[in-house]
Amino acid sequence: MTSLSETGSGGAARRRGLAARAGLAELAILLALVAIFSVLNPHAFPTLTNLNTILNNAAIPIVIGVGASLVVLTGRIDLSVEGVMGAAGMAFVLLSANSRETADIGWLAYPAALAVGAVLGGTTGAIHALAKVPSFIVSLGMWYVGLGIAAVLFGYEMIPFLGNEAAVAWPTATPLGLPNSFVLALVVVGLGWLIERYTRLGRYAYAIGNNESVARMTGIPVAGFVVAIFAFAGACSALAGVMGSLALGAGSATVGVGMLFLTLAAIVIGGTPLGGGRGGALRTVTGVLILSTLYNGLILVGVDPSIQSGVSGVVLVAAVIAAGWSQRARLRVFK
Amino acid sequence: MHHRFTSTVRTSLAATALTLATLGPVFYGLPAAAETSQQTYDKSDIILVTTVINATNPYMASWIEGSKALGEKLGLPVEIVQSNGSSQTQIAGIQALAAKGKKIVLVTNPLAASDVPAIANTIKQNGGYMVVWWNMPPNMEPADVGDHFVAFGTYNGVTAGECGAKALVEAMGGKGGIIALPGVLDSTVSQERVAGLKEVIKDYPDITLLDEQPANWDQAIALKTTQQLVAKYGDEIDGVWTADDAMMLGAYEAIKKAGMIGEVKFSGEGAYPPVVDLMVAQPDGNVVAASSFHRGYKAAATGMLIAYKAAVGELDVATLTADQRHGQYAIDCVTPENAAKFQENGGIDPTWLDRLVADPFMDLVGGKVELPNG
Numbered sequence: 001m002t003s004l005s006e007t008g009s010g011g012a013a014r015r016r017g018l019a020a021r022a023g024l025a026e027l028a029i030l031l032a033l034v035a036i037f038s039v040l041n042p043h044a045f046p047t048l049t050n051l052n053t054i055l056n057n058a059a060i061p062i063v064i065g066v067g068a069s070l071v072v073l074t075g076r077i078d079l080s081v082e083g084v085m086g087a088a089g090m091a092f093v094l095l096s097a098n099s100r101e102t103a104d105i106g107w108l109a110y111p112a113a114l115a116v117g118a119v120l121g122g123t124t125g126a127i128h129a130l131a132k133v134p135s136f137i138v139s140l141g142m143w144y145v146g147l148g149i150a151a152v153l154f155g156y157e158m159i160p161f162l163g164n165e166a167a168v169a170w171p172t173a174t175p176l177g178l179p180n181s182f183v184l185a186l187v188v189v190g191l192g193w194l195i196e197r198y199t200r201l202g203r204y205a206y207a208i209g210n211n212e213s214v215a216r217m218t219g220i221p222v223a224g225f226v227v228a229i230f231a232f233a234g235a236c237s238a239l240a241g242v243m244g245s246l247a248l249g250a251g252s253a254t255v256g257v258g259m260l261f262l263t264l265a266a267i268v269i270g271g272t273p274l275g276g277g278r279g280g281a282l283r284t285v286t287g288v289l290i291l292s293t294l295y296n297g298l299i300l301v302g303v304d305p306s307i308q309s310g311v312s313g314v315v316l317v318a319a320v321i322a323a324g325w326s327q328r329a330r331l332r333v334f335k
Numbered sequence: 336m337h338h339r340f341t342s343t344v345r346t347s348l349a350a351t352a353l354t355l356a357t358l359g360p361v362f363y364g365l366p367a368a369a370e371t372s373q374q375t376y377d378k379s380d381i382i383l384v385t386t387v388i389n390a391t392n393p394y395m396a397s398w399i400e401g402s403k404a405l406g407e408k409l410g411l412p413v414e415i416v417q418s419n420g421s422s423q424t425q426i427a428g429i430q431a432l433a434a435k436g437k438k439i440v441l442v443t444n445p446l447a448a449s450d451v452p453a454i455a456n457t458i459k460q461n462g463g464y465m466v467v468w469w470n471m472p473p474n475m476e477p478a479d480v481g482d483h484f485v486a487f488g489t490y491n492g493v494t495a496g497e498c499g500a501k502a503l504v505e506a507m508g509g510k511g512g513i514i515a516l517p518g519v520l521d522s523t524v525s526q527e528r529v530a531g532l533k534e535v536i537k538d539y540p541d542i543t544l545l546d547e548q549p550a551n552w553d554q555a556i557a558l559k560t561t562q563q564l565v566a567k568y569g570d571e572i573d574g575v576w577t578a579d580d581a582m583m584l585g586a587y588e589a590i591k592k593a594g595m596i597g598e599v600k601f602s603g604e605g606a607y608p609p610v611v612d613l614m615v616a617q618p619d620g621n622v623v624a625a626s627s628f629h630r631g632y633k634a635a636a637t638g639m640l641i642a643y644k645a646a647v648g649e650l651d652v653a654t655l656t657a658d659q660r661h662g663q664y665a666i667d668c669v670t671p672e673n674a675a676k677f678q679e680n681g682g683i684d685p686t687w688l689d690r691l692v693a694d695p696f697m698d699l700v701g702g703k704v705e706l707p708n709g
Binding site: 041044047049050053056057099144147150151154155156157158159161168169172244247248249250252253254255256257258295296299300302305306 | 389391393396397399400419520546547548549551553554555556558559560562563564565566567568569584585588591592593607608609
């Protein structure tokens with residue numbers, strides 16, 4: 001939770017202190033939730049099985065969050081998550097051994113699915129950057145394009161089931177003590193962190209998000225980097241789509257249902273403002289863990305289903321307020 | 336005196352209306368197809384339309400297939416309006432087709448009950464006919480709305496819920512814990528099915544309903560929800576009751592991943608082909624206890640045919656019975672014993688469509704669905 005942009009300004013040290021404090025606030029919220037749910041359901045909540053359930057649930061939104069955080073860092077937004085997940089997930093299933101016997105290209109199905117995501121993401125980025133259309137609306141359109149592709153692939157036939165049982169069992173298996181899906185998510189987070197910290201792509205993302213006109217004036221090819229960042233985000237969503245399909249053991253166009261809201265909320269709770277320039281993938285992990293714990297805990301303590309969504313909305317807003325409290329004075333523009 | 340006068344006027348007005356209506360087709364130069372009280376049209380003036388919530392759900396896929404099969408049989412193309420989860424998109428889609436000028440013959444599975452009045456208005460203005468499945472406001476009756484709203488059809492959710500629940504508790508040996516996955520809380524269909532479940536477990540004191548968590552009719556959400564419930568109840572779960580087979584397949588995968596398959600029984604609704612296959616092949620043992628059978632294929636074809644027959648005058652709306660205008664259609668209870676019968680051709684008898692064309696109400700089994708008391 002320590003990474004933050006060094007923007008070269010004089011207040012870098014102070015800003016880093018604030019960031020550390022903000023990171024602690026989010027961690028405190030997570031711990032508070034864990035404590036409350038543990039008291040309310042001491043038998044089932046604080047157990048290893050349940051920890052693995054929460055981590056397994058968190059894996060998919062974390063993977064999406066790595067790409068989405070990078071996009072948000074630049075001050076843009078990618079709403080195409082669920083559509084890209086559907087398209088890539090269906091492509092993956094239909095290119096793997098499955099009950100419809102469409103095709104089986106073996107392990108190549110994985111890179112093929114990621115390529116579907118990268119192309120969709122890159123297209124979003126290119127239309128946004130070259131035609132100068134807000135990323136909000138382009139990616140919204142791409143959400144439906146993705147869903148459309150998924151629907152066409154799904155066709156009017158029956159659900160395609162994955163034939164490779166070992167692959168289907170992989171995400172929830174725990175050879176390393178934690179679910180494989182979560183370990184994979186951590187690897188992706190590590191990759192995201194390295195990109196943010198040590199590559200031009202990542203450093204420029206902060207620069208663009210912080211002040212795009214300055215970034216342009218210093219000669220950064222903004223459009224090119226934005227396309228690359230959207231392509232990376234698309235690939236992350238695609239990986240999430242593959243993980244979701246493995247979890248289901250089947251292809252579904254709606255494999256990503258509910259993920260967009262979850263991921264965006266997690267990014268904001270984690271402390272990456274939608275305005276861009278600050279935050280990053282690591283912070284999003286805390287955000288996702290807060291929301292996954294909340295979702296799991298509300299069911300485990302037996303909150304009535306009809307008020308669960310209300311309660312999670314309230315906790316979400318409270319978490320954003322609490323996480324941003326120390327920085328509220330610094331928010332000059334709020335929209 | 337006053338009364339008699341009115342009734343005389345009424346009788347003569349009715350007679351005039353009847354005469355006009357009967358002569359109508361003759362005046363318009365249309366085929367004099369039987370004596371119907373409603374406005375009828377030539378086949379060439381009709382377009383067949385159906386609405387679906389989306390095309391990526393097996394029920395909807397089957398629905399589209401049924402609409403197209405009937406369209407082919409009647410020699411008319413079928414327009415499909417996809418709502419994509421939006422009532423506005425759905426109504427706008429129907430209005431756009433109405434604007435093309437032909438008379439609409441619509442079978443719709445509306446997104447929400449509250450959409451039905453707007454759809455009915457569009458059809459009334461167009462002069463077409465419609466049949467609605469599954470969803471309708473509680474105080475609405477096709478007969479009150481008018482001839483253009485030919486019929487409302489549904490399946491008895493209570494019976495469906497009971498089918499799954501009975502087989503499930505029997506498979507569990509009459510004791511143990513059940514988790515239930517309804518669709519969405521405010522869905523009448525889901526509520527009916529849950530009522531069926533509760534009605535059955537009343538008679539089994541050793542059965543506990545551990546939890547009820549709606550899973551939005553969705554496979555992925557059901558998987559996730561079941562994972563939380565497994566963390567909560569663990570071995571206490573002996574049975575999973577779901578209001579729909581898509582959710583059952585999600586729950587099944589979650590239980591399998593938790594290493595509990597074989598110890599837990601399942602019941603679903605809709606008898607999706609993969610679920611029927613599970614009952615026949617039993618790759619993880621005899622764990623799927625039951626699912627009730629009906630098909631989007633049959634619902635769509637039945638509804639579209641009824642509306643079509645009203646439009647061409649092969650069916651007189653005024654003479655339809657109360658059950659025909661608002662009734663429930665046959666469902667079967669599929670269990671591992673009889674599952675093989677439902678495997679071939681998606682469980683649809685190849686002669687079914689031809690028999691339907693001869694009698695569009697052949698699968699009708701009763702009137703309005705009543706919820707059990709309490």
